[in-house]
Amino acid sequence: MQSFLSHISQLFLQSSCQSCQRASSEFFCPFCQAQLHTGIRSPLIEPPSTHHPFPLFAWATYDTSLRQIIQQLKYNNQPAIGTWLGTEMAKSWIHAKLHQKFPRLLVVPIPMHKSKEKQRGYNQAEIISRSFARQIGYRHQPNALIRIRETQPQSELGLDDRAQNLESAFSLAPNFKSNQPVLLLDDIFTTGATLRTAIKLLENHNICIWGSAVTARGHLDPTLKIPKKVPQF
């Protein structure tokens, strides 16, 4: 019994922050938690714009600390980070009383292509959206959208190519219907091209859309290829 207990306490003592690997008894150490919370945006909702034709709930700025933990989630087999992020996003949603204002939404994550999902073991947007929906009490429909075409990573493309790359990347699951407005969920928002493509598809099928929620709101990558239409100074 004693050795069992010492084994358990050793595990406990050995646990480390999922972001910076410092020793920590909590999922993220106090330093990383504080860093992450300084990135939470205010206001949380952006009105419709040319980048996104519906309201956009953008939880936090895509800064260094959030970038690190999203990379851990995506490339280091740490799905629990997605569950944590979904819960934190939901806490902010509830704190802003958005669950009272919008009591009936259907949460739909942006899908990954099956072959990529198999390689990673999970779709991080689905992990985030599942815990977000569960915490608020929204319905979750992970298979409403299907990624039918493997696309090049968006970060490797210029603005014009991004939209082209995504064209016909998604299809709607057969027989998908919803009598509740859809809330699309993705992990990162950069140019908005992915969400706009999914929105267009839902609109073409006359599905009612509330808007989207994203964990991290990025800004255009300065290393991005400059689109042809933008004048250069």
Ligand SMILES: [Zn+2]
């Ligand atoms: Zn840490």
